[in-house]
Amino acid sequence: MEDNLESVMRNLGIAARQAAVVLAKAPPQQKNDALATASAALLESKAAILEANEKDMQAAVDKGLPDAMLDRLKLDDQRISAMARSLDEIKELVDPIGQVIGQWDRPNGLRIQRVRVPLGVIGIIYESRPNVTVDAGALCLKAGNAVILRGGSESFHSSRKIHACLVVALKEVGLPLGAIQMVPTTNRMAVGYMLRDMSSYIDVIVPRGGKSLIARVQQDARIPVMGHLEGLCHVYVDRAADLEMAKAITLNAKLRRTGICGAAETLLVDRDCANTHLAPIVTELLDAGCEVRGDVATQQVDQRVKLATTEDWSTEYLDSIISVKLVGGVKGAIEHIARYGSSHTESIVTEDAAAAEAFLNEIDSAILLHNASTQFADGGEFGMGAEIGIATGKLHARGPVGVEQLTSFKYVVRGNGQIRS
């Protein structure tokens, strides 16, 4: 069985490497035709996908998985249509491969160009959402990369049917089937094998999932990782904040969608405006059905507020829960975020330009906003098209990982006989 797994995985690796060579040279039209064909195939296969999803859902219910996970796993007519639309949108993105992203001449006559190229082979390890199969597969294809997908075992049947639509499309346009492969087993040892033993086949691992998955990947990987950490995002309401704006931004940042990584988890309020701003914002959160866990001062605002523990400042709820704390101005906010944040996304609400600049400059997070909701932390909202997620590492990609972030570059140097003196 183990021998068999190894040979299965190695074959995936070999096929991916071979496909990557073809994909690097594939014309934009051919890749786009594949995306269009896959989109149509998804719509045509709705019944089969829903049937497979029903099987996954049944097993998940039997296993007693929590509702949030069931919701992520569940497919319906609309969600499948959304996946097909996503493919159409990725098709419309500018093809990044071959773009000259820098060019200069040297005094000796050499002309240097930086030219965008694919990364090669990408391994994506994700959890229960079946739609990642489509987005990750399509973005990698657009960027000229071969991809090996390893989805969660809960969504195995759904992902397999979705993957079959992508394979139909590759076949139809004459691209190698090694371009988008799915690990054909739920054996968990496959993940370890990908991380540790496939460094000659896989150029980058992109983990997309919860804390424990990311921790495992960072511990075991012998391959570069493009990390997507949790989003412990903060909204800071400064003494110079417009109250209505602060209310609107906090409510939106927390409650528009609670399950995404750009959702706010902690509200920090300047002690100097606690008298005027704290109660209205907290009351509105409570009235909207949000659980509030506050420090002592916040508790005094409303008896529905629970007392926060230290653990709350470092908890990513991904739920209708928010922690609230008074801080000593922008300096206090910066200190709190340095201590408890996950370097993802933070927002300051203020009319004071100096406070805003301090916040934007001094905090070391991927995305910093002034007078806007943290829920804008999204590749689509940034105008970058679809994304795989928000990278919180500082190497290569930081922030939204879209098609450009899935590329590398090379230097092309043209001369007429130059030698170095």
Add this chain to the structure above:
Amino acid sequence: MEDNLESVMRNLGIAARQAAVVLAKAPPQQKNDALATASAALLESKAAILEANEKDMQAAVDKGLPDAMLDRLKLDDQRISAMARSLDEIKELVDPIGQVIGQWDRPNGLRIQRVRVPLGVIGIIYESRPNVTVDAGALCLKAGNAVILRGGSESFHSSRKIHACLVVALKEVGLPLGAIQMVPTTNRMAVGYMLRDMSSYIDVIVPRGGKSLIARVQQDARIPVMGHLEGLCHVYVDRAADLEMAKAITLNAKLRRTGICGAAETLLVDRDCANTHLAPIVTELLDAGCEVRGDVATQQVDQRVKLATTEDWSTEYLDSIISVKLVGGVKGAIEHIARYGSSHTESIVTEDAAAAEAFLNEIDSAILLHNASTQFADGGEFGMGAEIGIATGKLHARGPVGVEQLTSFKYVVRGNGQIRS
């Protein structure tokens, strides 16, 4: 002893993290003053540095280290002056921190900027060259990063004296001494500790050294690595090559300096021009004192040519030795390089534009040149100023790693109350 090492290393980490916060906000003038002061300090400390170097050299001779390593280790008046000049040059580079490297507006009025920021804390692990202490320390400082330097034990005394000059400069301008630290022990366990146990202190590891160092780093690191692999560089002489140009480029690529990673190690000659081009190039190499290890066809050119073994095609000689092989045109060259190359730097000599484009497009190396010597693979020659080395990975930095490649970026988003619908 081990407990002691751990606490020494942890203290380095804590000091570096604290320094990184200060450095990220340090004004360009302060960093430049530190570089100028360090340059002057190096020149003033020449006698002490040479004395320390003498100690290292004596130990190295006693240990019987090879001449090439002794040469790298050896300092003299000129080499110290060159280090001081390097500091002055890094001072003159544009300060990268705070640069807006991208800016766009969204339809909802959000203004998005990508702003360059430091990486944070960089760990540099290198071998015997003491000048790396200066270049790495200064480039990291310029880019606003704190750095922990771990040089080879052979150069320990030299590096310590050089490092002391950098410390003097930090002190003089009021920057934290944690900005540029050197591991104060030759205990080899320090490297393992840096790689495995300092992920909360170090953001990126940059190894600079031979194959075995790099392999160890890639195996043990639990921290992102900016890899500098070997340079198994190729020159391909196409059937449409100008013979004089091919001779000049091959000689320069191999022999200008044999010990740098951009030196050519293998010459590939198009079978279709073997009759006209092979003998003149090989003879000139041999006459210049270069050992030639060729395939059977090359051996027939001159009796001084030795027969190459398969191992030669994957050997980075870093010496006056070159392997030579006939290939079937540009396609054959591309295949050979895909099989044996290290994705560093390759050059094609040809007057045929189509052959050149195939070579430049289809080979997956960091630097590809047309009609120019591989010895141009260098940050200075690219106009990027000093460099730490040539990165051969595809994530983040590829090619020369200069001051810009030692930075990350963040997104700064300015709004006026936008919430996401």
